[in-house]
Amino acid sequence: MNLHLGIKAELELLVSPNETAAKYGSGSLEIFATPAMVALMEKTCMICIAEFLDKGQNSVGVExxxxxxxxxxxSETVLCVAELVFIDRAKLTFDVKAYDQEGLIGHGTHKRFLIDEDQFRMKMNR
Incomplete structure (x- = not known):
């Protein structure tokens, strides 16, 4: 594993009716849902570090x-940008931002924890 600060990733999503507040049940309007934005942010963070993980290693969102x-x-496109900004042993902190054609629509931080997939599965199969 060769993770280092400053790793970045970008991911685009064309907003469809499947990503709306009405579809998610988080509101009644046909607009990009906050839960969909959060999922896009998490996915972008996963992509950001994927090539740096060892075989059998993965990450889970924790915050x-x-x-x-x-x-x-x-029908508008959302661009998500993630950057790895802090590493504390197995805990990774990302700065995340989402933009549409008019500018910034969301921002914040996301933390992921590095795991060994086999050990994690054993814990889940209690």
């Missing part, structure tokens, strides 16, 4: 603190 500051309609 997210984000602000969703602007509504985005269906």
């Amino acid at each position: 997210i603190n984000v602000k969703h500051s602007k509504a985005t309609p269906v």
Whole structure:
């Protein structure tokens, strides 16, 4: 594993009716849902470190603190940018930002914990 600070990843999502607040049940409007933005942020963080993980190693999300500051309609593209900003042994902290064509729509931090997949599965099969 060769993780280092400053690793970045970007991921785009074309907002469809499947990513709306109405579909998620987090609201009644046909706009990009906060839970969909959070999922996009987590996925971008996973992609950010994927190539640096050893075989059998993975990561799980353990904390997210984000602000969703602007509504985005269906059919617009959202760009998520993640950067690894802190490493504390197995705990990784990312800065995450999401943008649509008009600018910043959400930002915050996400923490992931590195795990050994086999050990994790054994714990889950108590």
